[in-house]
Amino acid sequence: MKKHVVLYKKLSPALLAKLQDAADVTFIDEPKRDNLQRLREALPSADGLLGASIKLDPALLDLAPKLKAIASVSVGVDNYDLDDLTRRGVMLCNTPDVLTETTADTGFALVLATARRVVELASLVKAGQWTRSVGPAHYGTDVHGKTLGIVGMGRIGEALAQRGHFGFGMPILYHSHSPKPAVDQRFAAQHCSLDDLLARADFVCLTLPLTPQTEGLIGTRELGLMKPGAILINISRGKVVDEAALIETLRHRRIRGAGLDVFEREPLNHDSPLLKLDNVVATPHIGSATEETREAMAACALDNLLAALRGERPGNLVNPAVLK
Numbered sequence: 001m002k003k004h005v006v007l008y009k010k011l012s013p014a015l016l017a018k019l020q021d022a023a024d025v026t027f028i029d030e031p032k033r034d035n036l037q038r039l040r041e042a043l044p045s046a047d048g049l050l051g052a053s054i055k056l057d058p059a060l061l062d063l064a065p066k067l068k069a070i071a072s073v074s075v076g077v078d079n080y081d082l083d084d085l086t087r088r089g090v091m092l093c094n095t096p097d098v099l100t101e102t103t104a105d106t107g108f109a110l111v112l113a114t115a116r117r118v119v120e121l122a123s124l125v126k127a128g129q130w131t132r133s134v135g136p137a138h139y140g141t142d143v144h145g146k147t148l149g150i151v152g153m154g155r156i157g158e159a160l161a162q163r164g165h166f167g168f169g170m171p172i173l174y175h176s177h178s179p180k181p182a183v184d185q186r187f188a189a190q191h192c193s194l195d196d197l198l199a200r201a202d203f204v205c206l207t208l209p210l211t212p213q214t215e216g217l218i219g220t221r222e223l224g225l226m227k228p229g230a231i232l233i234n235i236s237r238g239k240v241v242d243e244a245a246l247i248e249t250l251r252h253r254r255i256r257g258a259g260l261d262v263f264e265r266e267p268l269n270h271d272s273p274l275l276k277l278d279n280v281v282a283t284p285h286i287g288s289a290t291e292e293t294r295e296a297m298a299a300c301a302l303d304n305l306l307a308a309l310r311g312e313r314p315g316n317l318v319n320p321a322v323l324k
């Protein structure tokens with residue numbers, strides 16, 4: 001008897017065929033957070049779920065009494081209540097590693113785009129307003145040789161440090177639970193307190209997961225510690241930053257700018273004040289969004305799920321306590 005999988009993120013034809021060979025599949029095309037009715041209707045028959053970007057809270061999981069495994073096409077797992085899943089005996093898998101380099105590329109794209117005002121000035125050209133040589137009013141700021149501060153030194157943080165150190169000759173500061181001697185040695189990096197990093201870095205890059213401890217980590221006080229010419233980069237989760245505090249800080253130009261790929265609410269409202277600020281580069285959560293990496297993530301998630309449904313220990317099991 002084939003297991004039943006509810007798929008709520010589109011797969012490539014090759015991966016969909018692989019899934020359909022192994023399981024009965026119900027596909028729900030990109031459910032919207034405010035319209036989960038079709039997902040709710042499918043949950044009672046689900047042995048497995050594969051998707052991302054939807055908060056699968058206890059109320060939804062109460063509709064899925066057969067559920068054995070969730071394969072998230074993401075590295076972040078803030079959409080899931082791990083203790084609740086473990087109590088229910090539901091395995092949660094994610095897709096680390098395969099997206100590390102791509103997400104770090106996105107982080108550096110935002111560093112460069114924000115520092116050199118690429119979006120703002122490219123728009124000026126497109127609008128036919130390039131009428132003379134660029135002058136001081138449109139100067140950006142250098143990236144090479146500036147100090148890169150990384151908050152959260154996990155896989156993506158290390159990949160950012162690699163780009164900054166070897167690619168742009170940037171001194172590396174980082175804040176994490178504890179110092180990482182291998183990082184210190186490889187990137188001539190310095191572990192420091194969050195306050196010290198905020199006060200010294202020219203670029204403050206957030207790469208830490210969203211947890212109850214990191215929610216609102218960067219607020220008015222922390223932004224006030226940053227240098228006036230500094231730039232905030234967020235490729236982690238929007239809720240790590242107090243968005244209202246950031247808007248005020250940017251509006252009063254207490255820091256130079258922000259490059260943001262994530263927001264408190266996504267999609268970002270079209271009337272968000274952030275979009276009215278010329279010192280903000282905003283991208284639509286494209287951290288891992290390349291053809292190659294999204295296919296690799298989906299393939300990884302599919303392998304995780306099929307292993308779990310075969311009764312094996314899946315790779316990238318986020319809540320191993322579920323096996324006890």
Ligand code: 8YV
Pocket residue numbers: 052053073074075076077099287288289
């Ligand atoms: C997207 C991410 O959420 O992996 C994560 O945690 O934030 C991004 O990669 C994910 O790719 C959605 O499918």
